[in-house]
Amino acid sequence: MSLTANALYAPHIRHHENTRTVMGDVILVLVVLYIMAYMHYGLRAVALGVWSVAICVLADVAGTLMRRQRPHIRDLSAVVTGMLLPLMMPVSIPYRVVAVAAVVAVAVAKQPFGGVGHNVFNPAAAGFSFAAICFGVQMFTYPEPQQALVGAAGEEAVFLPVLGALDFVSGIAPTFTLRLGAVPQYELLDMAMGNYPGPMGATNILVILACLLYLVFRNTVRWDMPVAFFGAAFLFAYIFPRSQMDRLESVGYEMMSGLLLFAGVFLLGDPVTTPKRDLSKVAFGAVAGVVVMLFRRFGNMEESITFAILLMNATTWGFDMLGERVYGKIRRHRVEVFNSQKIQKKA
Amino acid sequence: MAMFRKGVLLAQHKEPAFSKPIVRFVNPQTDRMTIEREPPANPARAGVSDIVEIAQAAGVTDERDGKPLYKKLLRARERAVAVLVDAVDDEPYVSSRIAPLLQCREEVLGGLALCKQVAQTTNISFVVYQSITDQKLGLPRTIGGMPVVRLRGAYPAPAQSAKMKMREEKGRRLIVGTGALIHLYRAVWRAKRQSTTFITVAGSCVANPMNLEVSIGLSVDQVLERCGLSAEPTRVVCGGSMTGIAVLDRDATCVTHTTRAILAFRENKKDALFSCIGCGRCEQVCPAGLNPMYIHRFVENSYYANLRLFDAHMCVECGTCSYICPSRLTVAASVAKAKEYALCHFIQPGEETDELDG
Numbered sequence: 138m139s140l141t142a143n144a145l146y147a148p149h150i151r152h153h154e155n156t157r158t159v160m161g162d163v164i165l166v167l168v169v170l171y172i173m174a175y176m177h178y179g180l181r182a183v184a185l186g187v188w189s190v191a192i193c194v195l196a197d198v199a200g201t202l203m204r205r206q207r208p209h210i211r212d213l214s215a216v217v218t219g220m221l222l223p224l225m226m227p228v229s230i231p232y233r234v235v236a237v238a239a240v241v242a243v244a245v246a247k248q249p250f251g252g253v254g255h256n257v258f259n260p261a262a263a264g265f266s267f268a269a270i271c272f273g274v275q276m277f278t279y280p281e282p283q284q285a286l287v288g289a290a291g292e293e294a295v296f297l298p299v300l301g302a303l304d305f306v307s308g309i310a311p312t313f314t315l316r317l318g319a320v321p322q323y324e325l326l327d328m329a330m331g332n333y334p335g336p337m338g339a340t341n342i343l344v345i346l347a348c349l350l351y352l353v354f355r356n357t358v359r360w361d362m363p364v365a366f367f368g369a370a371f372l373f374a375y376i377f378p379r380s381q382m383d384r385l386e387s388v389g390y391e392m393m394s395g396l397l398l399f400a401g402v403f404l405l406g407d408p409v410t411t412p413k414r415d416l417s418k419v420a421f422g423a424v425a426g427v428v429v430m431l432f433r434r435f436g437n438m439e440e441s442i443t444f445a446i447l448l449m450n451a452t453t454w455g456f457d458m459l460g461e462r463v464y465g466k467i468r469r470h471r472v473e474v475f476n477s478q479k480i481q482k483k484a
Numbered sequence: 485m486a487m488f489r490k491g492v493l494l495a496q497h498k499e500p501a502f503s504k505p506i507v508r509f510v511n512p513q514t515d516r517m518t519i520e521r522e523p524p525a526n527p528a529r530a531g532v533s534d535i536v537e538i539a540q541a542a543g544v545t546d547e548r549d550g551k552p553l554y555k556k557l558l559r560a561r562e563r564a565v566a567v568l569v570d571a572v573d574d575e576p577y578v579s580s581r582i583a584p585l586l587q588c589r590e591e592v593l594g595g596l597a598l599c600k601q602v603a604q605t606t607n608i609s610f611v612v613y614q615s616i617t618d619q620k621l622g623l624p625r626t627i628g629g630m631p632v633v634r635l636r637g638a639y640p641a642p643a644q645s646a647k648m649k650m651r652e653e654k655g656r657r658l659i660v661g662t663g664a665l666i667h668l669y670r671a672v673w674r675a676k677r678q679s680t681t682f683i684t685v686a687g688s689c690v691a692n693p694m695n696l697e698v699s700i701g702l703s704v705d706q707v708l709e710r711c712g713l714s715a716e717p718t719r720v721v722c723g724g725s726m727t728g729i730a731v732l733d734r735d736a737t738c739v740t741h742t743t744r745a746i747l748a749f750r751e752n753k754k755d756a757l758f759s760c761i762g763c764g765r766c767e768q769v770c771p772a773g774l775n776p777m778y779i780h781r782f783v784e785n786s787y788y789a790n791l792r793l794f795d796a797h798m799c800v801e802c803g804t805c806s807y808i809c810p811s812r813l814t815v816a817a818s819v820a821k822a823k824e825y826a827l828c829h830f831i832q833p834g835e836e837t838d839e840l841d842g
Contacts (some may be wrong), residue, residue: 151805461793
């Protein structure tokens with residue numbers, strides 16, 4: 138009978154869910170978002186996803202080997218990072234930009250810290266931020282969805298070509314309009330259906346909300362962090378509208394434009410780079426919501442949410458320790474009450 | 485819905501062992517041993533000192549904690565206000581206390597009548613764990629006219645249940661296991677020494693899972709042979725599936741008074757050894773409200789000084805954190821290590837609590 142070191146310790150039964158099923162849940166909902174992107178923009182969206190995943194996995198394996206450890210592709214974390222990256226970008230993004238973002242995400246933000254579970258900063262957010270700084274024009278030029286386009290050779294194509302030169306009608310994204318201090322020209326209902334130019338995976342508001350619901354019910358994402366995050370962003374948008382419009386309208390545009398919803402679900406839903414305890418999660422989410430809105434208001438970029446999230450990631454440890462202090466007080470108080478009851482009974 | 489629940493509700497896997505009749509698997513020589521004391525003329529009216537002396541002579545041991553029953557009876561005679569019969573089998577696969585309670589009811593009630601005589605109280609109840617979903621036998625409301633208290637909720641039952649924790653008579657009650665009652669009855673009525681104990685043999689490798697009454701001193705191998713193995717197990721466990729000890733040498737490990745189960749599992753080696761992804765599930769389920777993830781990380785990196793904040797000494801060693809861990813880490817072992825360290829370095833003697841001694 139061979140026994141590994143693992144086999145010596147109690148408990149001797151384990152829950153059926155493992156890291157792969159946790160990551161698999163996220164991958165499942167991301168696949169749904171890719172299907173939506175395919176409906177809006179055609180095969181190029183899917184090709185970008187495959188390309189990004191391939192580079193992330195390769196970079197992950199290379200990084201793990203350089204750390205002299207055995208690569209575990211089976212834990213699927215690199216696949217999630219790879220799938221997240223293109224969804225935050227416009228479908229017209231050149232492949233090389235995706236490649237650079239993917240390499241930065243894995244080789245700079247993840248592997249040097251020790252790989253899965255040890256990274257301080259969210260890899261996808263880091264990769265996106267790097268690309269946003271270096272390739273601002275390509276990153277923030279959004280094609281109109283579902284529009285007849287003229288291909289490079291002159292023939293009319295419904296979707297963007299997968300390879301080759303791109304020639305497309307770009308739309309004005311609501312994030313851009315809001316930053317200028319104007320009111321976006323899109324109907325709020327249209328935006329909820331995802332029918333406006335924007336990042337290829339982040340515009341399907343209703344689908345992302347359904348994804349969030351699924352992840353919460355699967356216990357992959359705790360409900361308290363998204364509630365606190367969206368609540369804080371909602372309040373901020375309600376109290377300080379960016380342009381001349383109705384307060385509720387401002388809330389609608391702010392919540393549905395750009396990456397806010399996507400980041401709230403997928404970037405803040407990343408368990409590694411966010412606090413663990415419920416209380417610290419709530420505090421973290423609320424502060425993150427305010428910071429994100431402040432970045433939007435005073436930032437120079439059209440989409441600055443990933444920078445705000447990277448900043449917040451750096452504070453995760455602090456939030457965890459603060460939460461632990463509070464929980465420690467609760468624990469000790471409980472024991473004190475119990476002991477005093479026992480002493481009274483003895484007396 | 486897992487997201488609203490604190491603690492962890494385990495799939496119990498008690499069938500088919502639970503509803504099968506208990507089988508005797510005894511060494512005939514030790515089974516014939518009797519006590520060399522004159523049995524009382526009328527066992528039903530035996531005096532208190534008689535009962536205590538017989539319990540001592542017969543070597544009756546409580547299977548809950550391994551203490552001799554006569555010592556507990558002596559304490560109970562002085563200050564007990566209640567008698568609780570512990571049949572809480574909250575660990576999966578194990579039904580070695582609840583099954584004798586249901587199947588050897590007369591003997592349990594006979595032993596309980598003797599305890600009642602010693603403790604001089606009418607406040608008697610049975611405690612069982614209710615959240616068994618796969619059982620075929622129903623749990624009765626009363627046994628012999630005495631109420632059956634059902635613990636609900638997640639594992640571990642005693643820690644999570646306010647009923648057990650906050651009862652008025654805390655510290656002044658006699659808690660006995662069903663096996664000890666049966667052996668007390670046999671000692672007084674039939675002058676038998678305790679030479680057997682009730683155990684469950686189950687697990688994914690056991691061909692015929694069942695509850696056995698086995699002689700103390702039989703080896704784990706013999707017991708497993710009696711029930712048959714359907715596959716070569718990778719892990720054999722002495723004790724419950726959540727808190728038991730892995731058996732390294734099956735031939736040299738024996739059944740003792742406190743053995744509750746012998747389990748044999750075959751595991752898939754492939755899903756092991758991921759690294760922690762910080763999902764925080766261990767913190768969500770910990771019944772003591774600890775933070776096993778950070779404790780594990782500090783122990784792994786030997787940052788013991790940082791542990792002061794984390795109150796590792798409050799750990800109840802239920803193993804829930806390891807159970808839920810999606811990365812299959814040995815979190816519970818790290819927390820146990822941290823607890824040992826904290827009790828040595830951070831806690832003044834007398835400061836530790838016996839909050840959850842049930």
